[in-house]
Amino acid sequence: MSFPYQFSASAQAMRPSPIRELFKLIQRPGMISFAGGLPDPAIFPTREFAQCAPVLGDKGTVALQYGATEGYAPLVDLLRERMEKPLGRPIRPEEVIISSGSQQVMDMLSRVLIDPGDVIITEAPTYPGALHTFRNQGARFAVVPCDASGMIVDKLPEVIDRCRKETGKLPKLIYSIVNFSNPSGACLAAARRPLLAQIASAHGVPVLEDDPYGELRYHGEAAPTVFSSGSGGVLFASSFSKILAPGVRVAWAVGDPELIRKMAISKQGMDLCTSVVAQVLVAEYCRRGFLDAHLERIRAHYKAKADAMSEALRRRLPEGAAQWADPEGGFFFWVELAKGNARDLFQRAVDAGVAFLPGDTCYPSRDETVGEPVDGSRFARLCFTFAQPAEIDEGARRLAEALG
Ligand SMILES: Cc1ncc(COP(=O)(O)O)c(C=O)c1O
CATH class of the missing domain: 3.40.640.10 (Type I PLP-dependent aspartate aminotransferase-like (Major domain))
Known part of the structure; x- marks a missing residue:
């Protein structure tokens, strides 16, 4: 028997982050993930950051x-x-x-x-x-x-x-x-x-x-x-x-x-x-001065990835199955499905080996909303910064397969 903790009312009301729960599903080897909003570790400034270490001696x-x-x-x-x-x-x-x-x-x-x-x-x-x-x-x-x-x-x-x-x-x-x-x-x-x-x-x-x-x-x-x-x-x-x-x-x-x-x-x-x-x-x-130099580098790096995702989605997704606007910056494409809902697509996509974030996680639920809720079930968030360029195209191909 577990210990009889007397959790506070607020702890009892807490719900796990829906994202963390979804992410458990996408840990499979070979999965291409557009799901997390993660920076690309390949471009982390590890060398410059390590060069700053002597400051820990001085200060x-x-x-x-x-x-x-x-x-x-x-x-x-x-x-x-x-x-x-x-x-x-x-x-x-x-x-x-x-x-x-x-x-x-x-x-x-x-x-x-x-x-x-x-x-x-x-x-x-x-x-x-x-x-x-x-x-x-x-x-x-x-x-x-x-x-x-x-x-x-x-x-x-x-x-x-x-x-x-x-x-x-x-x-x-x-x-x-x-x-x-x-x-x-x-x-x-x-x-x-x-x-x-x-x-x-x-x-x-x-x-x-x-x-x-x-x-x-x-x-x-x-x-x-x-x-x-x-x-x-x-x-x-x-x-x-x-x-x-x-x-x-x-x-x-x-x-x-x-x-x-x-x-x-x-x-x-x-x-x-x-x-x-x-x-x-x-x-x-x-x-x-490392930050400004790094910003120049990551802007170019992520721009190339955003362009790669734009191109891959345009080329791979079935005509009329989805629409999106190419972002001018940041980490994400926000894709609206022409039909169906992104939760169902998520299951099929994970089976096909690609993951994204179902859009409904980005809206308060009906029971916690004062006034009219907005329905986000047709949307999918695709992060383009984490996957490598070859994975972006292959991920879009798998997504197209899941869209059927
Ligand atoms: C809009 C927004 N705000 C805040 C955060 C939290 O960022 P951090 O706590 O790493 O600074 C994130 C992380 O993805 C974000 O997308």
């Missing part, structure tokens, strides 16, 4: 000690300088917090904002990992549909009003992935960005602008951040996971000092501080 007593919860000051300063241009103004130290991955930004934020039953507004579709974190805190969701230009911001006031009517409270947060969204690959149109900031601020609802992919643009022009057009109330978050390596677990958020302070207090109860060893190494890596 050893700092690196091996507990650090400030808000982050290692030289890295904070480096990020303040780097962020000044995209965020549109100088950034003060008290506006920054370094986190253990940007997943922790969502965790901190939901702990300081969400009481069970509170509502978070998300795009539909959105990042499943964000839904998981918010859900663990007892959040419900209201969704704003998206088109090829990201969140349909015009619909936001209606969604906010509806939340207020149905729950008696304002939603606590608007969560948006503005550049090369996970999963849709779409970017929020430049004209919609100030509008999002204005509507959010007029209603008194803060925004989390989650931007781990913004620097991975392969075509076209970047649009200004929502933060830069906002009048406060926008928390900007980004991460070294996609531009350097997820194993470093170093990310950052920039926002209102009062919010950052609360987040820091919640972080004190999670991990006291992000690994100082990792922060010292990442700061040294940036200080030596």
